[in-house]
Amino acid sequence: MSRSILCATSALSLILALPALAQQSTDEVSPEAGAMVDAFQGISDAARAALDAKAAGIPTEAGTWMVAAANPLAVEAGARVLREGGTAADAMVAVQAVLGLVEPQSSGLGGGAFLVWYDAESGEVTTLDGRETAPLAATPRLFQNAEGEPLGFWDAVVGGRSVGTPGTPALMEAAHERWGSAEWASLFDEAISLADEGFTVSARLAELVASGEERLRRFPATEAYFFPGGEPLAEGDTLMNPQYAATLRRLAAEGADAIYTGQIAQDIVTTVRGAEGNPGVLSTSDLAIYRVVERPPVCVEYRAHDICGMGPPSSGALTVGQILGMLGGYDLAALGAESAEAWRLIGDASRLAFADRGRYMADSDFVPVPVEGLVAPDYLAERGSLLSGDDALPEVAAGNPEYDHALMWGDDASIEFPSTSHISIVDAAGNALSMTTTIENGFGSRLMTNGFLLNNELTDFSFRTHAGGWPIANRVEPGKRPRSSMSPTIVLRDGAPVLVVGSPGGSRIIGYVAKTIIGHLDWGMDVQTAIAAPHLVNRFGTYDVEEGTSAEGLQEDLQALGYETNVRGLTSGLHAIAVTPDGLRGGADPRREGIALGE
Numbered sequence: 178m179s180r181s182i183l184c185a186t187s188a189l190s191l192i193l194a195l196p197a198l199a200q201q202s203t204d205e206v207s208p209e210a211g212a213m214v215d216a217f218q219g220i221s222d223a224a225r226a227a228l229d230a231k232a233a234g235i236p237t238e239a240g241t242w243m244v245a246a247a248n249p250l251a252v253e254a255g256a257r258v259l260r261e262g263g264t265a266a267d268a269m270v271a272v273q274a275v276l277g278l279v280e281p282q283s284s285g286l287g288g289g290a291f292l293v294w295y296d297a298e299s300g301e302v303t304t305l306d307g308r309e310t311a312p313l314a315a316t317p318r319l320f321q322n323a324e325g326e327p328l329g330f331w332d333a334v335v336g337g338r339s340v341g342t343p344g345t346p347a348l349m350e351a352a353h354e355r356w357g358s359a360e361w362a363s364l365f366d367e368a369i370s371l372a373d374e375g376f377t378v379s380a381r382l383a384e385l386v387a388s389g390e391e392r393l394r395r396f397p398a399t400e401a402y403f404f405p406g407g408e409p410l411a412e413g414d415t416l417m418n419p420q421y422a423a424t425l426r427r428l429a430a431e432g433a434d435a436i437y438t439g440q441i442a443q444d445i446v447t448t449v450r451g452a453e454g455n456p457g458v459l460s461t462s463d464l465a466i467y468r469v470v471e472r473p474p475v476c477v478e479y480r481a482h483d484i485c486g487m488g489p490p491s492s493g494a495l496t497v498g499q500i501l502g503m504l505g506g507y508d509l510a511a512l513g514a515e516s517a518e519a520w521r522l523i524g525d526a527s528r529l530a531f532a533d534r535g536r537y538m539a540d541s542d543f544v545p546v547p548v549e550g551l552v553a554p555d556y557l558a559e560r561g562s563l564l565s566g567d568d569a570l571p572e573v574a575a576g577n578p579e580y581d582h583a584l585m586w587g588d589d590a591s592i593e594f595p596s597t598s599h600i601s602i603v604d605a606a607g608n609a610l611s612m613t614t615t616i617e618n619g620f621g622s623r624l625m626t627n628g629f630l631l632n633n634e635l636t637d638f639s640f641r642t643h644a645g646g647w648p649i650a651n652r653v654e655p656g657k658r659p660r661s662s663m664s665p666t667i668v669l670r671d672g673a674p675v676l677v678v679g680s681p682g683g684s685r686i687i688g689y690v691a692k693t694i695i696g697h698l699d700w701g702m703d704v705q706t707a708i709a710a711p712h713l714v715n716r717f718g719t720y721d722v723e724e725g726t727s728a729e730g731l732q733e734d735l736q737a738l739g740y741e742t743n744v745r746g747l748t749s750g751l752h753a754i755a756v757t758p759d760g761l762r763g764g765a766d767p768r769r770e771g772i773a774l775g776e
Contacts, residue, residue, distance in 0.1 A: 182305065182351045183468045217249045217770075218377045223256075224249045227765070227772035236705040236755070237763040239775025244268055245752035245763045246600045247283065247681075247771040250376060251275035254367035255602065256774050258359055265602040265610040266294075266356035267364055270349045272600050273614060274368035277345075277629055278421055279376055280770075281620070282385050283598040283681065283750075286424065286436060287445075287631040288616035289344035291487040292352060293474060293665045295674050297607030302485045302667060306470040307348025308658040309341030309634040314458035319653045320640040327640035335392050336455025337448070339622050339633035341659070342463045343436070345614060350433040351469040356608065362429040369429075372422035372628070375415040381770055383412040385619060392623050396452065399625040421628025437464045441627050448626040470542075477502050477552050480698050482675065486611075486666040488548055489541040492534045493613075493664030495551050496687045499530035501694065502557035503564060509699040514710060515727070517734035522564050523695065524715035524740070527688055528573045529560050531716045536575040539650035540658045546650070550578030569739035573718075597663065597681030601752045601773075603761055609674045609754075611665035613681070634659055664690045668698075676704070678753035680766070685721070688714035689749040697755065704755040705764035712747040715740070723747040 217224070227237050228249065237243070244255040254275045255268035269292075277285030284290070289309040295302050311319075318325065320333045333339055353361055386393065386409045394400045402418070403410055410416060427435040435441060442464045449457040475488040477498030484501055486494030503526040512519035537546055550556060556578050563570065597615035616622075616632040624631040637659035639649045651660045662684040668676035676697060680689040689712060696707030711726035713735075720740045722728045724747075732742045750769045755762040763773025 183470045237773040239761045242605045243761040243763045243775030244602045245773035247598045263359040265604040265608045266352040267359040270364040284614040286629045290614035292612040295609040302474045307344035312459045312463045313655045317642045334633045337452035337457025339635045340449045341634040346433040346436040365425045365429045372418040375417040378414040380412045424627045444626045483669045489546045490658040491661045492538040496530045500526045500691045503561035514700045532575045543657045544650045547578045547580045599679040601677040601754045609677045611677045613663035613665045613679045662686045681750040708751040708764040
């Protein structure tokens with residue numbers, strides 16, 4: 178059953194030993210909260226109360242344990258495990274198994290995830306990398322045409338070319354083997370029951386299916402599932418998935434090897450290689466050799482707290498850490514959340530961090546990433562000094578962090594769309610888990626087998642191999658893990674967790690998470706208020722301003738500071754738990770369907 182966890186230092190050795198812009202994602206739909214409540218038939222009174230509390234802007238309170246995730250049915254599965262004495266790792270397995278069924282567009286067995294773990298007994302933080310890997314047959318020109326030019330985004334996404342080796346099943350097993358206490362097979366009970374008996378299709382899923390109809394109809398198995406009888410799934414329909422139930426039964430009985438070897442593995446490969454019009458190169462060998470990698474966390478000090486998260490191949494902890502580190506010398510608390518000056522500082526810190534992200538951050542098993550240099554206090558203070566003016570920075574460029582080697586990279590402009598899901602859990606023993614999980618674009622590659630969708634994670638690589646005469650760090654290479662913006666984060670004070678947080682949202686995840694941390698630590702917001710606070714996100718110069726919120730009132734002031742602004746939907750999916758002296762306080766994003774639940 179066991180699939181071993183690799184330490185970071187051994188991951189590259191394994192690979193070396195192996196044989197010789199686009200449109201908005203369909204996952205941006207955000208139905209009204211009232212429609213969400215009506216969709217969840219049969220949930221407990223406590224879960225319904227949590228939905229009501231979220232709608233009222235009130236955090237959920239608990240004394241012993243808590244779970245926050247993107248769907249009440251998934252949260253209730255995790256709550257059952259915690260109530261029976263299971264650990265945060267146990268509960269995550271139950272939550273993820275249900276999420277893969279009820280919000281298949283965002284995550285599942287065909288995708289990957291990053292997990293940050295705080296161990297109450299040892300007081301240590303570690304991370305598990307369950308990111309997908311490029312097939313051994315992949316070449317740097319995987320996403321280029323015959324002339325060497327990048328493919329159009331959708332030409333690359335839809336089909337087998339974009340599918341990487343899934344990591345989520347192995348990560349579920351690895352976390353359970355290391356930190357779980359409940360019987361493995363029992364963790365799939367709710368997901369199997371819901372798949373067999375059916376669950377009620379929510380407004381969100383129905384809208385996403387309708388808006389993504391053209392691409393979802395491209396492959397027969399996917400079309401048959403999402404368009405039964407030729408009609409798109411509608412809100413209130415009962416949807417059963419017996420193939421997913423059968424897959425989960427095998428996973429429960431055999432462990433992750435049920436996915437990575439045998440018939441299911443062969444079915445995945447056949448589906449990928451047989452994708453009409455856009456076949457991929459995944460092989461059964463790619464699945465058989467997949468391993469989760471344990472890596473040290475990346476931590477940055479901010480306001481007497483340690484902000485710890487996932488390092489490369491994620492850019493999350495580095496970029497969130499850089500943003501906060503640059504802001505450490507500025508009094509955001511005095512400026513307040515409604516201040517254009519505060520958002521000038523946050524926005525330009527983000528732009529500077531994204532410049533470094535585009536040049537330096539990639540899978541550190543394949544390219545040298547100056548992790549320590551990028552978050553060194555002196556470097557962040559130097560970069561932060563660039564914010565001391567009165568107006569928006571006219572231009573930004575990557576900095577020169579300290580390297581322990583001589584190497585230069587070209588700037589990357591790879592696309593990363595908003596999909597994904599996030600889980601935050603604190604158990605009765607005080608262990609904390611923050612996990613962001615994804616199949617990348619909404620509905621991934623649109624390929625389906627054995628009841629689950631396959632990812633399109635390989636399109637998180639750069640489609641180009643070089644820029645300005647320099648190689649791009651995030652280019653495609655066999656066995657490599659594509660760069661991600663997923664930012665599962667645990668905030669600690671005096672060595673103990675005070676906030677467990679993360680979000681979906683493509684590369685805007687970084688801004689969503691940084692804003693929530695600032696809201697909680699600088700502006701004194703409770704966790705639900707910090708999550709619900711309006712988004713303003715600046716990655717590359719233009720300020721994205723969340724439509725329909727008070728943030729729109731800052732447009733004129735931001736424009737006066739020199740920014741272009743773009744009012745648009747910013748559908749994050751933040752889920753967070755604050756650990757306070759008085760107990761746990763949970764928050765769930767009002768922009769999506771999730772809740773926080775605890776006792």
